[in-house]
Amino acid sequence: MTNEARFKPDFYTRIDWYAMDKNGHIALMENYGWGDIPYSLQKLQEWSERLDDFNEYINEELTPYKPYQNKNGGFELDIYGSVMYSHKNPGGKPYKIFSRDEVIRRLLETYSRNQKNSPLSLAARKGIFTYRGVEGYKEGDDTPVGFDGEFKMGDYYRFLRPTEYLRISELPAPLRKYVCISKNIDFNKDRLIESQYIDSYFPETYLEK
Numbered sequence: 001m002t003n004e005a006r007f008k009p010d011f012y013t014r015i016d017w018y019a020m021d022k023n024g025h026i027a028l029m030e031n032y033g034w035g036d037i038p039y040s041l042q043k044l045q046e047w048s049e050r051l052d053d054f055n056e057y058i059n060e061e062l063t064p065y066k067p068y069q070n071k072n073g074g075f076e077l078d079i080y081g082s083v084m085y086s087h088k089n090p091g092g093k094p095y096k097i098f099s100r101d102e103v104i105r106r107l108l109e110t111y112s113r114n115q116k117n118s119p120l121s122l123a124a125r126k127g128i129f130t131y132r133g134v135e136g137y138k139e140g141d142d143t144p145v146g147f148d149g150e151f152k153m154g155d156y157y158r159f160l161r162p163t164e165y166l167r168i169s170e171l172p173a174p175l176r177k178y179v180c181i182s183k184n185i186d187f188n189k190d191r192l193i194e195s196q197y198i199d200s201y202f203p204e205t206y207l208e209k
Helices: 047-058 100-113 119-125 195-201
Strands: 016-020 026-030 075-077 086-088 094-097 129-133 156-162 179-181
Touching: 016 047, 075 100, 075 119, 100 119, 119 129, 119 156
Parallel strands: 016 179, 026 129
Antiparallel strands: 016 026, 075 156, 086 094, 129 156
16 A cells, blocks of 8 residues: 555544554544544555454444453543534534533433443443544534634544553454554643644554564
8 A cells, every 4th residue: 555545634534443542542533424434544455344243343343252341430521522512503603612511411311321332331331442533524614612722523532431441451452453552642641633744643553572
């Protein structure tokens, strides 16, 4: 695979991939169409298909791997997107962004209906950070609520932070090689990860020692 053949973000292609920070913590990176994908991952054979296997395991769907061990942890809502969490007018555009309390209430309601496969399940049950890409039809449509710095479409903002952490050793061995790793990112400190520098942040994938 060459750099010219790499995945190009676009509105219609959502890809969920996985990353590990310098402390060994795991995050789900939801690109929402516009977030770039590390070239270190794209170089792996059948990387897209293997991410499907990874997502089935994370979502506790039909999978050959052992069931998830419940972390029984908590969560912290950090930043959320105005496109996803807002009331809509008849024209489809957001006109009132949800309050932080309303977002948490909706997350808890979803979790009460589906504890295995919901956004809060990733943090509280599975110990995984969640980052989401700034989305929209065009630049400026989406705003990361709770973040005051500069951002661009496709940048990954920290959505949910767990209180108990998943470690790479707890993942099934065949899936670990598809985790992109960083030696400088800290998921507990880095609230926004710029999409344009994704290759330098995650220059390699996990290899067993």
